[in-house]
Amino acid sequence: MNLSLLFIVPAITAVVILFTRSLQQARALALGGSVVQLFLVGNLIAAFQRTTSGLGDGVSDFVFQQRMAWFPSLHIDYFVGVDGISVAMIGLTALVVLAGVLVSWNVTKQPREFFFLLMFLSAGAYGFFISLDLFLQFFFLELAVIPKYLLIGIWGSGKKEYSANKLALMLMGGSALVFVGLLGVYFRSGSTVTFDWLRATGSIMPVSDQLFFFPFLFLGFGVFTALFPFHTWVPDGHSSAPTAASMFLAGISMKLGGYGCLRVAMCLMPEAAQYYSVYIVALATIAVLYGAFATMMQTDLKYINAYSSVSHCGFVLLGIGMMTRSSIQGAVLQMVSHGLMTALFFAAIGMLYERTHTRKVSELGGVMKSMPFVSTLFFLAGLCSLGLPGLSGFVSEMTVFVGSWERAETGYRVMTVLSCMSIVVTAVYILRAIGSSIMGAPRSAAFLQFKDAAWNERVAAAVLMAGILIIGITPFLLNQLILPGSEKIAQQLQRIILPL
Numbered sequence: 001m002n003l004s005l006l007f008i009v010p011a012i013t014a015v016v017i018l019f020t021r022s023l024q025q026a027r028a029l030a031l032g033g034s035v036v037q038l039f040l041v042g043n044l045i046a047a048f049q050r051t052t053s054g055l056g057d058g059v060s061d062f063v064f065q066q067r068m069a070w071f072p073s074l075h076i077d078y079f080v081g082v083d084g085i086s087v088a089m090i091g092l093t094a095l096v097v098l099a100g101v102l103v104s105w106n107v108t109k110q111p112r113e114f115f116f117l118l119m120f121l122s123a124g125a126y127g128f129f130i131s132l133d134l135f136l137q138f139f140f141l142e143l144a145v146i147p148k149y150l151l152i153g154i155w156g157s158g159k160k161e162y163s164a165n166k167l168a169l170m171l172m173g174g175s176a177l178v179f180v181g182l183l184g185v186y187f188r189s190g191s192t193v194t195f196d197w198l199r200a201t202g203s204i205m206p207v208s209d210q211l212f213f214f215p216f217l218f219l220g221f222g223v224f225t226a227l228f229p230f231h232t233w234v235p236d237g238h239s240s241a242p243t244a245a246s247m248f249l250a251g252i253s254m255k256l257g258g259y260g261c262l263r264v265a266m267c268l269m270p271e272a273a274q275y276y277s278v279y280i281v282a283l284a285t286i287a288v289l290y291g292a293f294a295t296m297m298q299t300d301l302k303y304i305n306a307y308s309s310v311s312h313c314g315f316v317l318l319g320i321g322m323m324t325r326s327s328i329q330g331a332v333l334q335m336v337s338h339g340l341m342t343a344l345f346f347a348a349i350g351m352l353y354e355r356t357h358t359r360k361v362s363e364l365g366g367v368m369k370s371m372p373f374v375s376t377l378f379f380l381a382g383l384c385s386l387g388l389p390g391l392s393g394f395v396s397e398m399t400v401f402v403g404s405w406e407r408a409e410t411g412y413r414v415m416t417v418l419s420c421m422s423i424v425v426t427a428v429y430i431l432r433a434i435g436s437s438i439m440g441a442p443r444s445a446a447f448l449q450f451k452d453a454a455w456n457e458r459v460a461a462a463v464l465m466a467g468i469l470i471i472g473i474t475p476f477l478l479n480q481l482i483l484p485g486s487e488k489i490a491q492q493l494q495r496i497i498l499p500l
Contacts, residue, residue: 014119030115102460163240174223181217214272224257238306243350251343280321287314327403337392366442392471
């Protein structure tokens with residue numbers, strides 16, 4: 001399995017798109033490239049299962065490794081490989097990319113540049129998830145920032161320049177913190193930053209150095225995943241971004257931060273992770289509750305989904321901070337579930353906006369009669385968000401809560417209970433948004449004339465709903481994929497548990 005193809009294919013697709021001569025050619029090439037990506041990812045999953053079947057504990061190691069000198073004088077390598085957790089994140093990326101291209105089928109403003117940036121952004125995400133050298137991973141992390149800025153600044157709406165600048169500055173600030181942390185790891189661990197050190201040694205840095213550099217790495221990656229109080233770029237960025245960019249931001253880009261917090265900060269500095277776990281859990285609990293209550297105050301559908309994402313990403317950080325096998329497993333499940341759910345939600349909101357030209361809850365209502373398919377998507381995304389059994393949201397949140405409760409210390413259990421309370425608040429704002437935006441009598445006679453979802457929108461929704469239903473109904477499929485990696489990380493972190 002040549003992992004390099006995962007980012008080479010979208011990169012080549014992006015370049016070729018720039019030389020197309022028409023809208024039809026640009027979007028056809030983007031669709032073809034995203035389908036090829038999905039095929040490669042499907043092949044990767046099948047090859048991973050074949051390779052790791054019967055290996056026992058070996059399944060938690062990275063497979064399909066490729067390594068070559070990249071910057072020999074500094075001991076920086078082109079080093080890639082995957083385990084079950086990274087394969088799950090790669091699968092999420094492929095689904096969101098395909099759905100994002102389909103939803104953007106009617107983009108007419110500079111379509112070549114638009115689809116170029118989408119493909120370029122997906123290449124950065126794939127490269128990030130397969131990287132085993134931390135400097136290579138940082139390279140791909142940075143590669144994805146500029147496309148986000150341009151997608152919002154050029155194709156966005158509302159305060160798009162302000163939102164694009166705020167997003168870029170916040171994410172670049174997070175990247176700067178990550179880079180400082182990587183330099184600390186590099187110089188204090190023998191001038192190397194590859195994950196084979198993690199497997200070979202339990203801890204690659206003295207505890208005192210871990211305690212100093214851990215906040216740089218965790219907070220830096222935390223900015224990307226809406227860690228409170230560094231979440232403020234999320235509502236503005238999502239509200240101004242075009243539909244596909246919102247899907248990419250919430251569905252993929254925010255998962256880069258969660259993956260980095262888990263895979264890099266926690267794994268490379270386990271003693272520091274144990275020491276700071278109480279602060280991580282406290283910030284995660286604040287994010288869960290703050291995001292839920294802030295969502296109740298919103299009147300714009302995109303702001304509702306954006307603040308809701310702050311709350312749901314708090315579950316990811318809660319699971320990571322609890323450091324049990326089940327909580328880590330739940331955090332990964334939540335990343336995948338939230339990526340699919342929020343991408344579907346933004347897609348449904350984009351379909352409504354394209355027809356009604358408003359996202360205000362007070363200006364919508366009664367659209368189910370003319371747009372039953374779009375309304376159904378809105379329902380399903382909302383029900384997944386509030387954790388309805390049978391959908392992926394229930395599986396992921398339940399796993400996080402069960403894993404969090406395994407930490408028997410009183411303080412951790414109090415924060416688990418507080419986080420659970422957000423479910424009630426989530427139900428309130430989701431049901432209220434659905435009732436006001438979709439149900440009831442039409443606000444305007446024009447609402448009865450709207451056309452329902454087109455073929456491309458139906459296919460995009462089907463792709464995302466398939467993932468949500470598969471996880472919700474047959475969660476063991478994804479659990480089997482990520483469980484060995486979660487156990488490996490939990491074993492690394494639980495050598496010393498510091499009481500709260």
